Amino acid sequence: MRKIIAVVNQKGGVGKTTTAINLSAGFALEGVPCMLIDCDPQSNSTGGLGFARDEDRSSTYTVLINESTVAEAAIETGIENLKLLPSSKHLIGANVELVHAEDRAFRLQKAMAIYEGPEQLFILDCPPALDLLTLNALVSADSLLIPMQAEYFALEGVSELVQTLDRVRDGFKPSLVIEGVVLTMYDERTNLAQQVTENLREFFGDKLLKTNIPRNIRLAEAPSHGKPVQIYEPRSRGAESYMDLAREILLRNKIESPRELARRAESKRAKDGAKVRFWPYT
Numbered sequence: 001m002r003k004i005i006a007v008v009n010q011k012g013g014v015g016k017t018t019t020a021i022n023l024s025a026g027f028a029l030e031g032v033p034c035m036l037i038d039c040d041p042q043s044n045s046t047g048g049l050g051f052a053r054d055e056d057r058s059s060t061y062t063v064l065i066n067e068s069t070v071a072e073a074a075i076e077t078g079i080e081n082l083k084l085l086p087s088s089k090h091l092i093g094a095n096v097e098l099v100h101a102e103d104r105a106f107r108l109q110k111a112m113a114i115y116e117g118p119e120q121l122f123i124l125d126c127p128p129a130l131d132l133l134t135l136n137a138l139v140s141a142d143s144l145l146i147p148m149q150a151e152y153f154a155l156e157g158v159s160e161l162v163q164t165l166d167r168v169r170d171g172f173k174p175s176l177v178i179e180g181v182v183l184t185m186y187d188e189r190t191n192l193a194q195q196v197t198e199n200l201r202e203f204f205g206d207k208l209l210k211t212n213i214p215r216n217i218r219l220a221e222a223p224s225h226g227k228p229v230q231i232y233e234p235r236s237r238g239a240e241s242y243m244d245l246a247r248e249i250l251l252r253n254k255i256e257s258p259r260e261l262a263r264r265a266e267s268k269r270a271k272d273g274a275k276v277r278f279w280p281y282t
Contacts, residue, residue: 003253004112004122005179006141010164011157012128015147015184017044018219019245020125022238023145025228026246028082031258033119035074038087039108039137045125046086049077050226059088064107064136065097070115079231083119095132104132105172109140120255130164139172143179145249147213148200150183150193158203178207180252182245186212211245214238 007020017040024036038045039060043053058073063085074083098104112122124137138144146161148154169176181204187193201208213219216238222229230239250257 001253001255002120002122003143004124004141005143005145005249006124006126006137007145007147008124008126008134008138008161009146009148009157010128010130010160011153014149014154015213016128017048017125018223019145019147019182019184019213019242020045020123021048021223022219022228022230022242023246023249024082024121024123025079025230026242027121027123027250027257028079029230029243030246030250030260031081032121032250032255033081033117034121034123035083035085035117035119036077037085037108037122037124037137039091039124039133040087040127041089041091041133042127043087043089044223046084048223048226049084049228051075051084051086053089054086055088055090057086057088059086059090060108061088061090061094063111064091064094066107070111071117074117079228083117091133098132105135105139108136112140135168135172138168138176141173141176143177145179146181147184148181149185150187150190150196150200152192152196155196155199158200178204180207180209180249182209182211182213184213185215187215188212209245209248211241211248213241213245216241 007016009016020036024034027034036045037060058068062068063070063073070085074085077084098107124141126134126137165176181200183197214237216236218233218236219229219238222232225232229236230243233239
């Protein structure tokens with residue numbers, strides 16, 4: 001199975017890049033080969049994995065303008081099972097350079113179609129705008145993961161997100177669906193968070209994921225060290241929450257990770273060892 005998930009929200013500051021980095025790392029640490037594709041000219045996902053900006057390096061930009069393939073541009077992150085397709089500030093110009101190309105919305109989709117790497121999951125970190133870069137990401141994706149904060153303005157943006165999804169479905173990708181909505185920077189102690197959660201559950205139903213991502217200082221610190229939070233501080237609430245999110249999405253997609261199979265085997269051994277046997281033993 002191979003699946004492409006775009007992390008998208010037209011509102012900035014909701015934790016898209018944090019989610020893209022740490023969810024990708026979560027999949028990789030579960031033993032599922034994954035690639036993080038940085039589609040944002042700000043290159044925050046690239047920097048968050050410890051790579052300095054390098055405009056001479058092959059990137060998402062060179063893939064979009066057909067100067068390189070995904071296989072040529074992708075780089076190893078140093079984390080087993082995780083690769084990165086880095087970004088570049090040149091992506092800003094792609095919106096202008098591709099505007100007259102007939103296949104301008106399908107460049108990334110075509111590049112992904114010919115890629116034959118071992119990755120099962122691909123995470124696309126999208127810019128906070130509905131431009132040509134985001135459109136390429138949405139057209140190439142199978143589903144959308146929408147990070148949201150549990151606040152009033154998040155509810156205002158729901159209808160705009162759904163309208164965007166409908167426009168992309170109607171014009172480019174009828175099969176595009178919502179993978180899920182994940183609440184970020186979540187503080188369950190506040191009444192507002194509880195109210196927003198209930199409103200989103202009424203609107204999205206089971207698409208609202210069970211895992212919430214709390215406000216956590218380790219999550220904020222990890223990018224400055226160029227590491228996912230699971231590597232930077234694996235025992236933090238942020239690391240545990242993103243591992244839970246990765247497992248929830250794997251379960252929803254019926255993907256059994258090597259780590260999950262190992263946990264089941266260990267659990268079975270523990271249960272078998274705990275069985276009480278009476279004499280005479282057989």
